[in-house]
Amino acid sequence: MIDTPRAKACRKYYEKNKVSLLIRNKEYREIPENKQAIKKQRNQKFKCECGGKFTQTHRLRHTKSNKHQNWVKSLSN
Numbered sequence: 001m002i003d004t005p006r007a008k009a010c011r012k013y014y015e016k017n018k019v020s021l022l023i024r025n026k027e028y029r030e031i032p033e034n035k036q037a038i039k040k041q042r043n044q045k046f047k048c049e050c051g052g053k054f055t056q057t058h059r060l061r062h063t064k065s066n067k068h069q070n071w072v073k074s075l076s077n
């Protein structure tokens with residue numbers, strides 16, 4: 001490996017910023033507002049055409065529910 005002054009400077013920059021970058025990431029995840037924004041997005045409710053509601057995380061579970069399945073059946077009749 002050729003250790004040019006440029007490569008040396010680049011590595012120095014990375015080493016210097018590595019720690020602060022890691023801290024910044026950790027801080028971001030630990031800020032309550034950010035946690036809430038993630039939670040809020042996860043709990044966002046969607047209206048289904050069957051008349052039901054579901055959240056992003058329970059979308060699949062909803063499509064398997066009786067309410068939704070009955071609606072699907074009523075469409076094919």
Ligand SMILES: [Zn+2]
Pocket residue numbers: 048049050051052062063067068071
């Ligand atoms: Zn539905």
